[in-house]
Amino acid sequence: MQVKDIIDILEAEIISAADLEAExxxxxxxxxxxxxxxxxxxxSVLLTGLLNPQVVxxxxxxxxxCIVFVRGKEPDENVISLAQAMDITLLKTRFRMFTACGKLYMSGLRGGCENE
Amino acid sequence: MSCIKMKYEVPGDDFTRAGEASSMVKRKLKQLGYNPDAIRRVAIAMYEGEINMVIHAGGGVAEVEVYPDRVEIALIDQGPGIADVEMAMQEGYSTAPDNVRSLGFGAGMGLPNIKKYTDAMRIDTEVGKGTTMYLTVKAK
Known part of the structure; x- marks a missing residue:
């Protein structure tokens, strides 16, 4: 899937866009x-409820x-400008962590480790 | 490519800036066309070390030497030292204050992560004087 598919699946809003066609x-x-x-x-994707620059x-x-902030959270300007400098897309979704992860998993995204 | 040396101050008073040195080293290694797996292992290990210096030691200095076959990192601080290195190396053991946990660190994974990603790790520490951590990552 591509970053832009995550936007559809999570009904997400773009906070800051880098490469939306990144695989x-x-x-x-x-x-x-x-x-x-x-x-x-x-x-490739980090879902988190944390909002500080260390996330980026x-x-x-x-x-x-791509970083997805769950539960509708939005980071401040510092975090956004750091992500822009690093070419990382920032999204926010109204879904909570469990639901957001579940939706992406059902759509084929995996954990990256064995047996996941 | 002979040895390239880099040196960075890690400011101790600003958690939001932790990771800048690791970020610069990562960028430099990319420019040099270094092995991507080694770059990521250097970045993660050094980043965890940087976070440790900010949380525990009021900052410090990071010295990085890049050789064709390996990267050597020294993380030097004048912090409180580590009283029990063996305990500190255990996953889940942490002496970090609670406010650090709310920032996403302090779970007792820093040193175990560093060990996992490096090919050699040595800690010289003295309580009340400080800690120097020597890390080697080989370009496999």
Whole structure:
């Protein structure tokens, strides 16, 4: 799937757009950045309820293409400009974490680890 | 390519800036056309180390040396030191304050993650004096 498909699936709003046609196969949902960093497998999408710049830094270190803020949360200007500098798309969805992850999983996105 | 040296200050008073040094190193390694897997492992290990320096030690210095076959990183701080390194290396053990957890860190995964992504890791630490962490990532 592509980043733009996530927008449809999660009825998401674009906060800041980078490459919306970037291919994404795996995702990770967490508010704990060290847990995100614990799995080096190619993960392209981060779903989180956390709003600080370290979310973008974490995505950057992991070469992720897209961050989805759940529960309608919106980050401040600092976070948005950092994401723009890093070519990472920022989206927000009204769905909560569990539901947002479930919808993406049902649409074929996987966790990136074995047995997922 | 011979050895390329980089040195960065890691400011200790601003959590929002943690990761800038790792970001710059990552960009530099990309420019050099370094092995992508090694780049990501360097970035993650150094980023976790940077976060540790900001949370625990009031910042520090990161020195990075890039060789054709490996990247050597030294993270140097004058913080409180680590009283029990063996405990600190265990997943889930953390001495970070609660406010750090609300920022997405402090779960006791930093040092285990660093160990996981590096080919060599050595910690020189003295309580009350500071900590220096030496990391090596090989370009496989």
């Amino acid at each position: 994404v196969r795996t995702a990770c949902g967490s508010d704990m950045m060290s847990d995100v960093l614990a799995f080096v497998k190619d993960q 830094r974490t995505a950057e270190m992991m070469d992720m293409r």
